[in-house]
Amino acid sequence: xxxxxxxxxxxxxxxxxxxxxxxxxxxxxxxxxxxxxxxxxxxxxxxxxxxxxxxxxxxxxxxxxxxxxxxxxxxxxxxxxxxxxxxxxxxxxxxxxxxxxxxxxxxxxxxxxxxxxxxxxxxxxxxxxxxxxxxxxxxxxxxxxxxxxxxxxxxxxxxxxxxxxxxxxxxxxxxxxxxxxxxxxxxxxxxxxxxxxxxxxxxxxxxxxxxxxxxxxxxxxxxxxxxxxxxxxxxxxxxxxxxxxxxxxxxxxxxxxxxxxxxxxxxxxxxxxxxxxxxxxxxxxxxxxxxxxxxxxxxxxxxxxxxxxxxxxxxxxxxxxxxxxxxxxxxxxxxxxxxxxxxxxxxxxxxxxxxxx
Ligand code: 13P
Ligand code: SF4
Numbered sequence: 001x002x003x004x005x006x007x008x009x010x011x012x013x014x015x016x017x018x019x020x021x022x023x024x025x026x027x028x029x030x031x032x033x034x035x036x037x038x039x040x041x042x043x044x045x046x047x048x049x050x051x052x053x054x055x056x057x058x059x060x061x062x063x064x065x066x067x068x069x070x071x072x073x074x075x076x077x078x079x080x081x082x083x084x085x086x087x088x089x090x091x092x093x094x095x096x097x098x099x100x101x102x103x104x105x106x107x108x109x110x111x112x113x114x115x116x117x118x119x120x121x122x123x124x125x126x127x128x129x130x131x132x133x134x135x136x137x138x139x140x141x142x143x144x145x146x147x148x149x150x151x152x153x154x155x156x157x158x159x160x161x162x163x164x165x166x167x168x169x170x171x172x173x174x175x176x177x178x179x180x181x182x183x184x185x186x187x188x189x190x191x192x193x194x195x196x197x198x199x200x201x202x203x204x205x206x207x208x209x210x211x212x213x214x215x216x217x218x219x220x221x222x223x224x225x226x227x228x229x230x231x232x233x234x235x236x237x238x239x240x241x242x243x244x245x246x247x248x249x250x251x252x253x254x255x256x257x258x259x260x261x262x263x264x265x266x267x268x269x270x271x272x273x274x275x276x277x278x279x280x281x282x283x284x285x286x287x288x289x290x291x292x293x294x295x296x297x298x299x300x301x302x303x304x305x306x307x308x309x310x311x312x313x314x315x316x317x318x319x320x321x322x323x324x325x326x327x328x329x330x331x332x333x334x335x336x337x338x339x340x341x342x343x344x345x346x347x348x349x350x351x352x353x354x355x356x357x
């Protein structure tokens with residue numbers, strides 16, 4: 001990266017000292033990660049933000065929903081800054097609050113809302129998290145989806161009963177967790193399509209379902225294919241395939257390991273030297289893993305380049321701008337969630353943080 005910008009970022013961070021805390025998601029560029037005080041997956045970063053009550057400014061190098069969650073979990077005196085407001089998430093955008101409210105009304109009309117608990121992936125807007133809080137549900141991340149689903153089913157009579165989970169907005173994480181970890185079947189899962197009347201489901205399908213999966217997905221992880229897994233197995237003898245649970249069910253089924261970004265890193269770090277891996281997650285992380293663990297052979301699961309374009313919006317120029325502005329006494333791009341929305345969302349986030357494990 002540009003040495004002038006690197007020097008400016010260093011100088012600004014030194015001038016700000018402990019008044020600023022920089023969080024970096026694993027999918028961020030190397031040039032940004034270099035200035036992160038901590039790195040992590042979305043679960044770890046939410047906890048890390050909450051654990052820093054003394055820092056008046058939190059600069060969040062990640063995407064908008066993560067910065068919102070950090071704002072909700074930190075005190076009113078702290079300000080969360082997102083260096084580029086265009087760093088959104090296409091998956092989070094697939095569930096608009098009006099669509100979700102409409103879905104819930106239809107579940108009420110169908111007589112199933114009373115035995116349904118919403119479980120919402122971290123990758124969602126604050127408004128959807130607030131909806132989840134208002135209806136007694138919890139947030140989950142890819143690290144604790146199983147625990148969150150166990151908890152949710154307990155609220156409606158356990159796995160053996162006829163209670164349901166409305167899982168938002170990533171159908172793949174919901175399906176993969178329910179089928180592979182809870183022992184539900186693919187037939188127990190239905191997909192609610194917000195663009196079709198009644199979600200595209202019949203009353204019978206809705207009545208029989210255990211998991212109502214929102215029709216959302218990650219545009220990055222959704223691209224990994226069964227063919228790519230098969231090609232890797234053909235081309236690399238003894239290869240281990242590790243993928244993120246946002247990948248499609250067929251892909252996850254054919255992988256050796258599945259886990260959040262944090263789990264992917266730990267698994268590769270713990271593997272014996274000389275192990276070959278192909279990794280199905282965002283490319284910045286895969287490249288960093290390859291550089292960090294030169295004794296492993298680490299390759300990307302797709303032949304094509306596949307960055308998360310919105311994660312990549314946060315680059316060194318934006319970070320320098322955010323930090324230097326603070327040095328000059330100006331706050332740029334603060335993320336401030338409406339207090340009522342934040343209070344409702346907080347109840348759902350607190351339920352997640354109280355989950356065992
Ligand atoms: P985790 O950080 O929870 O693994 O999520 C991956 C992701 O897609 C974040 O946007
Ligand atoms: Fe959203 Fe996928 Fe990018 Fe994560 S990787 S921010 S889920 S689009």
